[in-house]
Amino acid sequence: MSFSTIRVGVGRVILVAGILVVLFIPYLLWGTGLITARAQQSLRQQFVVTQRLHHETTPLHPPAASTTQPTVAPPIAAPAPGGAVGILSIPKISLSMVIVEGTDAEQLRSGPGHYPGTPLPGEAGNVAIAGHRTTYLHPFYNLNELVPGDSINILTVQGLFVYHVVSSQAVDPTDVAVVAPTPTPMLTLTTCNPRYSASQRLVVKATLAADVLAGTTASTPPAHTSGSSSGSEATSTTTGSVVQGHWWQAIVWGILVAALITGIWVLGLRLRGRKRIGVVVVGLVAWLALVYLFFGALAPLLPASF
Numbered sequence: 001m002s003f004s005t006i007r008v009g010v011g012r013v014i015l016v017a018g019i020l021v022v023l024f025i026p027y028l029l030w031g032t033g034l035i036t037a038r039a040q041q042s043l044r045q046q047f048v049v050t051q052r053l054h055h056e057t058t059p060l061h062p063p064a065a066s067t068t069q070p071t072v073a074p075p076i077a078a079p080a081p082g083g084a085v086g087i088l089s090i091p092k093i094s095l096s097m098v099i100v101e102g103t104d105a106e107q108l109r110s111g112p113g114h115y116p117g118t119p120l121p122g123e124a125g126n127v128a129i130a131g132h133r134t135t136y137l138h139p140f141y142n143l144n145e146l147v148p149g150d151s152i153n154i155l156t157v158q159g160l161f162v163y164h165v166v167s168s169q170a171v172d173p174t175d176v177a178v179v180a181p182t183p184t185p186m187l188t189l190t191t192c193n194p195r196y197s198a199s200q201r202l203v204v205k206a207t208l209a210a211d212v213l214a215g216t217t218a219s220t221p222p223a224h225t226s227g228s229s230s231g232s233e234a235t236s237t238t239t240g241s242v243v244q245g246h247w248w249q250a251i252v253w254g255i256l257v258a259a260l261i262t263g264i265w266v267l268g269l270r271l272r273g274r275k276r277i278g279v280v281v282v283g284l285v286a287w288l289a290l291v292y293l294f295f296g297a298l299a300p301l302l303p304a305s306f
Helices: 003-054 236-270 273-301
Strands: 084-090 095-101 126-130 151-156 159-169 186-193 199-213
Touching: 003 084, 003 095, 003 236, 003 273, 151 186, 159 186, 236 273
Parallel strands: 126 186
Antiparallel strands: 084 095, 084 151, 151 159, 159 199, 186 199
């Protein structure tokens, strides 16, 4: 094999790698949203079914004004990891998404994630929810626009809970104190800061201001006993195995991507005319499909909440 052949081969590898990098950026910003959109549709259906098991699905609306102390909901069992917790609605930033139980990479692909070990929305203590800022439908993209007094509504099987923002701050990613237990019912939303970076965490704090409890028609699930862990600790054992699985998936899909583009190149050199064009067109379509799957395994390896 001549030096010229090696140089051409290396050049093609660099070119393909550059194309993959260029394609990966729009995939992160928009392609990941397709994954989340499908998951959100399934979670909404799941939440409706869960509501029907607990009470009549009569629409609940935030009270116009509340002069009384809101009622704290009794503790109930948290959904299984990946299950629907409730619907998060923030009118100020036009957000309405289903909250998923769990905050590891796999669960945050489905929507904003409830920190295991913290109370469920409406319960006593510090309810903590994390969300992506720039990928996977970027639910918390405009979280920085919230100011004291803005409303955050969460609908669960226990009712509709209205929180009012009291503060917003950027902290170090290792600062787990923001999700520590509190003596009063609060809500903590966390995401990466600034946008397109995970160097900090943007933390929005809100207090429970009003609620409309739903009329229960089914037996109440047993109280959850997950304790008061910070959430990041509660998911540490599962996150490692999930990330390891994505590494293997990314490697396998990466090998297939490289093998297919090599096959297209070899066949393209051997064929002529319409056959060559046909192989290239069909091959590139198949290659892009493999690239999409490759990116799907690679994206969860990025820092959480990116």
